[in-house]
Amino acid sequence: MDSSTTSQANPAGASAPEGAGQMSIRTRDVDLFYGDFQALFGVSVDIKPNIITSLIGPSGCGKTTLLRSFNRINERYGNVTTRGTIEILGKNIYDADVSLPELRKSVGMVFQRPNPLPISIYENIIFGLRSHTPKPELGRRGDLDDIVESALREVQLWEVTKNRLKDRATTLTLEQQQKLCIARLLPLKPQVILMDEPCSALDADGIERVEELISELRERFTIVMVTHNMGQAKRASDECIYMYLGKIIEHAPTAELFLNPREEQTAMYIEGRYG
Template sequence: MKMTMPEQNTAEATTQTAAAAKPKISAHGVSVFYGDKKAIDDVSIDVHTRYVTAFIGPSGCGKSTFLRSLNRMNDTIASARVEGEILLDGEDIYRSRMDVVQLRARVGMVFQKPNPFPKSIYENIAYGPRIHGLASSKAEMDRIVEESLQRAGLWEEVKDRLADSGTALSGGQQQRLCIARAIAVDPEVILMDEPCSALDPIATARIEELIDELRGRYAIVIVTHSMQQAARVSQRTAFFHMGKMVEYGKTSDIFTNPREERTKDYITGRYG
């Protein structure tokens, strides 16, 4: 029997709600070692689409190390070893048959320091889609480049100089270019490792606005030293201390009514 339009809309909304309720990434008992040193100890957390999840904590607490484990960036460090289980849509990303190149297309990363390729603005965006065969024609590639720059809030600023070098942009523009580059391969998750730490307040505000716009489409995880930034941009917050995840929950609860004394001490500035 064919559904009416209201019934169809209700069914679609139910499906979307169910998808949002199911974790995009689930980490279970994850520990990360650098040689004999344990940097992360037994962390379990769920990351959901349509949420920004912030990792906060003092320097050296392991939050960036854990972030890098979510798309196997720690594989690039010879002494690094990961124990436990990290699932992306229920699939173990550390299984031997996992295509790490495809994994990093699905789980993109934006680093602390903007790192555009020494190529044109256009080629910075086109590089990933070309590698992954996402465009079958020049017109299709043009569309991907334009859409990615538009989503990153950069199109109007650069549309007349796509042939210019990406390294010639300002710091804030370079970071938005890197975000555009990450989303050009149509990822499902975006990891951001202190994306605003090298930017001025105006550029930081632009990136924060962008994060808020993007969260409706992706699962976003951000490492930040700024508790104010975590409070502004995230819906979920995890507090790390000395390699352990001390507390995880709604951002409003973490900042106004933390369960753990260590969280309260950090939030109130007693240490960190």
């Protein structure tokens, strides 16, 4: 077990129980309802740290719903009831003492369409810090400059943005905007980054470069990515979870799932017989 993982603070700020640290995300028997409609059925899954796990499956099978349950952001999208347990670094995120802002700081999210705020590139990067940090602790201008530079360097945007940090983020290309949306999570030191079809708005070159970036980030974060693109799941992920009708059908290392699926339903899907 990697001791750096067990020593990380969990979303509620308390230390993780002994022995519960090896999985980044651990769910047991999760049922999720939108009103009366059940979208997830008995989902139990263990997601490892420092790899990329892809959620795949036909449209409507619950990929986005499961992803959004990992930082409870789906509660914003309607009348949601969740049963079962979802632990991030050993802490049940549905416990009463969990702070949603803290949870969403440690479990960051990147959406299908890049959604930078209509403010400057610089301000986009420190927006999260500003909203999470009391003013006296925010640091001096020079410290913030360093934070901005290092976040932009990490996503390979520094060279193209260093002379235009005051420009609106929306003047960047879509690929650059999506990289910026990843960069703005980094000052908050997330442990998990959730990505919902992060390349679906990009052209082929943009997809390749953002996939490369995601691959580099896996060294330091747990990444869970929804994709409907099987090529991307094969290229970009270490493990894949195949979902169908709100259930997990199969979870395996990527090569195994594609070359030698255990379940007939998975085989049918990856052969393109449905979905």
